[in-house]
Amino acid sequence: xxxxxxxxxxxxxxxxxxxxxxxxxxxxxxxxxxxxxxxxxxxxxxxxxxxxxxxxxxxxxxxxxxxxxxxxxxxxxxxxxxxxxxxxxxxxxxxxxxxxxxxxxxxxxxxxxxxxxxxxxxxxxxxxxxxxxxxxxxxxxxxxxxxxxxxxxxxxxxxxxxxxxxxxxxxxxxxxxxxxxxxxxxxxxxxxxxxxxxxxxxxxxxxxxxxxxxxxxxxxxxxxxxxxxxxxxxxxxxxxxxxxxxxxxxxxxxxxxxxxxxxxxxxxxxxxxxxxxxxxxxxxxxxxxxxxxxxxxxxxxxxxxxxxxxxxxxxxxxxxxxxxxxxxxxxxxxxxxxxxxxxxxxxxxxxxxxxxxxxxxxxxxxxxxxxxxxxxxxxxxxxxxxxxxxxxxxxxxxx
Amino acid sequence: xxxxxxxxxxxxxxxxxxxxxxxxxxxxxxxxxxxxxxxxxxxxxxxxxxxxx
Numbered sequence: 306x307x308x309x310x311x312x313x314x315x316x317x318x319x320x321x322x323x324x325x326x327x328x329x330x331x332x333x334x335x336x337x338x339x340x341x342x343x344x345x346x347x348x349x350x351x352x353x354x355x356x357x358x359x360x361x362x363x364x365x366x367x368x369x370x371x372x373x374x375x376x377x378x379x380x381x382x383x384x385x386x387x388x389x390x391x392x393x394x395x396x397x398x399x400x401x402x403x404x405x406x407x408x409x410x411x412x413x414x415x416x417x418x419x420x421x422x423x424x425x426x427x428x429x430x431x432x433x434x435x436x437x438x439x440x441x442x443x444x445x446x447x448x449x450x451x452x453x454x455x456x457x458x459x460x461x462x463x464x465x466x467x468x469x470x471x472x473x474x475x476x477x478x479x480x481x482x483x484x485x486x487x488x489x490x491x492x493x494x495x496x497x498x499x500x501x502x503x504x505x506x507x508x509x510x511x512x513x514x515x516x517x518x519x520x521x522x523x524x525x526x527x528x529x530x531x532x533x534x535x536x537x538x539x540x541x542x543x544x545x546x547x548x549x550x551x552x553x554x555x556x557x558x559x560x561x562x563x564x565x566x567x568x569x570x571x572x573x574x575x576x577x578x579x580x581x582x583x584x585x586x587x588x589x590x591x592x593x594x595x596x597x598x599x600x601x602x603x604x605x606x607x608x609x610x611x612x613x614x615x616x617x618x619x620x621x622x623x624x625x626x627x628x629x630x631x632x633x634x635x636x637x638x639x640x641x642x643x644x645x646x647x648x649x650x651x652x653x654x655x656x657x658x659x660x661x662x663x664x665x666x667x668x669x670x671x672x673x674x675x676x677x678x679x680x681x682x683x684x685x686x687x688x689x690x691x692x693x694x695x696x697x698x699x700x701x702x703x704x
Numbered sequence: 705x706x707x708x709x710x711x712x713x714x715x716x717x718x719x720x721x722x723x724x725x726x727x728x729x730x731x732x733x734x735x736x737x738x739x740x741x742x743x744x745x746x747x748x749x750x751x752x753x754x755x756x757x
Contacts, residue, residue: 569741576737580730587723590715593707619741 383409
């Protein structure tokens with residue numbers, strides 16, 4: 306695969322639209338960007354009340370439940386893939402590392418970007434590191450870990466950008482840090498993925514007992530591994546479909562093995578997650594809640610979005626059936642989103658009358674769609690121009 | 705017991721007891737699941753071997 310030399314003229318061509326630019330995807334993306342831009346203007350001129358349905362009952366709404374909780378969980382593919390390749394030595398998954406790191410980096414970057422919309426005074430985001438009333442806060446730990454891990458992911462991503470820019474020395478220097486960065490990434494992810502669950506330990510009376518548990522940090526951490534494995538399969542399948550022409554022989558050959566290996570691991574972790582969820586119900590003796598409306602909804606999540614993908618992954622890995630595994634990854638990703646929304650929105654404040662319950666405004670949802678669209682566009686730009694889905698010819702034997 | 709616990713000890717005996725039984729069932733289930741997952745597998749490429757492209 307020929308690698309273009311990055312010159313000013315080459316950079317100009319990247320931003321010069323031609324006729325092929327007018328595709329249905331680009332038109333829809335442009336409309337979303339324009340609408341998102343208008344709501345952004347409204348948010349930063351009119352404040353939170355102008356665009357959200359947030360209240361004192363529900364100060365954390367859709368932006369925290371979806372953009373932050375789901376965003377962080379679904380970006381777990383970065384630490385899961387790099388740990389399996391560099392720490393556990395499963396080199397056969399090497400081709401999955403760069404796309405997973407890129408997805409994770411963009412995921413965390415967009416979480417921080419979306420957080421600027423949600424916090425009342427976004428310019429105070431660095432305050433926990435400068436002015437604060439105590440380091441024992443779980444939120445302080447989450448903030449610290451996310452800031453550090455975003456930095457780690459940025460450094461882990463830079464070799465691809467440096468290869469693209471032709472900066473060999475800098476690239477080799479950063480590539481030498483890979484193992485250290487991977488270990489650092491695993492430690493930071495373990496800390497903040499679980500701490501996001503620990504944030505809800507403060508609200509035992511607000512969160513429905515079926516979702517509230519003293520094991521919430523464990524649930525969040527274990528489910529983040531499921532999210533990471535499933536996202537690598539899900540996103541790998543999309544790349545295979547839409548960016549097939551950008552993949553080299555190695556990526557195409559290794560793709561099936563990555564799907565089977567990750568599918569098998571995901572089925573096992575899902576089984577473990579299912580078991581600890583059942584044990585959680587037993588430890589708090591919450592069986593009787595299962596016969597209520599919320600109980601049925603809990604069973605939908607547990608049976609339809611945990612046990613079902615677990616069995617589908619297992620059957621797919623056993624039968625070597627790519628389609629089954631891909632379908633299971635879609636269900637598992639939806640399951641993670643459903644779980645985070647259940648905990649932060651649906652089963653939260655469950656005791657309130659309907660009139661006081663929170664439902665996001667269309668503008669809150671619009672901003673989330675806007676943020677996802679930015680992520681997809683940046684991912685597409687980077688993966689079509691930088692050596693993400695193929696190896697740069699100058700570094701074929703670099704790992 | 706009619707689902708009512710009069711002492712903490714009653715509650716702990718019931719919940720811990722059911723959790724222990726569930727864990728035994730889970731351990732047996734994990735063995736069966738692992739067997740189902742791996743019984744058709746053939747030895748794959750070893751990861752400590754040089755990685756070829």
